[in-house]
Amino acid sequence: MDAIERDLLLKIADLHGVPEGAYNIRENGQAAGRNSTANIEIVSKTDGKSGIDIFIKPGTKNESVHIPVILSKAGWQEMVYNDFYIGEDADVVIVAGCGIHNCGGMDLTSRHDGIHTFYVGKNARVKYVEKHYGEGDGNGENVMNPTTVAHLAEGAYMEMETTQIKGIDSTNRVTKADLKEGANLVIREKIYTHGKQRADTDFTVDMNGAGCSADVISRSVAAGESRQHFVSTMNGNAPCHGHTECDAIIMEGASVTAAPCLSANDIDAELIHEAAIGKIAGEQLVKLMTLGLTEKEAEEQIIKGFLH
């Protein structure tokens, strides 16, 4: 692994090298390292598709899985399928992420498309952290289209944290989830686009079991001429609680669209949508300026806090 790749790894997975526990590092389509543990098994797919299956034994507690993906070869394009089988009563953290370094210089497009499917067992808890990061000389395009599908069994809990800060020119993020009785899904998305970047995010949550709940919160900043499109669909098919929120700051010539779609198909389904889009409030800037910050510094602090 060279300096560029080590740097990407640090940015997307906070890793300074090979992680502890179970991991699979994918580098330009090749496995750069893999480790299974007594409770977590990682195997290559055998059905001809590119990707891995991750099996987490029932009852596995306080263990983690790291599966970073690095694209450092300009113009590299791939489609990856990763399936996670999380056993009943397990409690694990899964850290995924993709870093692209594209110094193509010749309008080459680097592209990572991935489909992650989670089968979260009864009463299992999983925290899934996903970071996307892109860099390069600005000539090549960095494209990422992550799809996440989550099936939550009775009483399962999944917390998904996704972050994409600059660097990715085009992204189309699709997240679908279905929840059984008492399952609980929390999604926190953070996006910062600038330049001419485009980000589409599309959430669909089917709440099928009594007492299940979902909370989808997106915080984003769109600067420059970038465009963001946020769609959040919630179907309450049983007595359930659903909440979706889109909070966006727009700057310069950027645009943000938030399109909620709530369907209550059960008399006891309670669904809420909140959306707020606007520029940074003038009084926030003034308050920080009275503390001695310049307008530019104030703006940076407000955005940093907002996306923290």
Add this chain to the structure above:
Amino acid sequence: MLELKNITYRVPDDRGEKTILSDINLSLDERFVAFTGPNGGGKSTLAKVIAGILRPTEGRIFLDGQDITELSVTDRARLGISYAFQQPVRFKGLTVRDLISLAAGKNAGVSDVCAYLSEVGLCARDYIDREVNASLSGGELKRIEIATILARGTKLSVFDEPEAGIDLWSFGNLINVFEKMYKKTQGNILIISHQERILNIADRIVVISNGAVEKSGTKEEILPGLLGGDTCRVLTEKL
């Protein structure tokens, strides 16, 4: 020393122009000065003009002899003017610790932030990591606002009605905060207030009404008149 010379502030309105402040002249050198007077009289506007948030239509402002009329909010803050908002601003994402650290001008350690919060009667452990957002009550926000001013420790601190939005129980503590600040800090305090107990600790009281200085003097000179009638009469007329 803060000097206001011929400060006039006008805003456009339906009938052309409305005068909010009219030819205000003041030299303030006392440690603790209170602006008081009826609502709508121009006190808050004057405080904003001092902090640089509003530019006067006419007149000049001097801080320790330096003309600061053309200086921005940031430059005035760096010269040593602090300003506490009457209605503190909320921030999604910024924590109490972030805000106080920014005010202190350095990456204040946990113990520093805790000390400032304790000064305003907040238990640091409960607040340090809270976001300065809608989850905080008006009174909590006011105290945090005051803590940011304490953290700055500048030569002039301007407070716009610190008692507004604070419940009676908290009010006693608030007075203690100002009394303590008066004793401990070297800087001057300029406070807009309607509260007798705050006016009582002021070295000088300036009554501002209808955009002008109605009178100015020591509390012995001003308070009896105020409590006897003027302000009350104005209030009664309004009602």
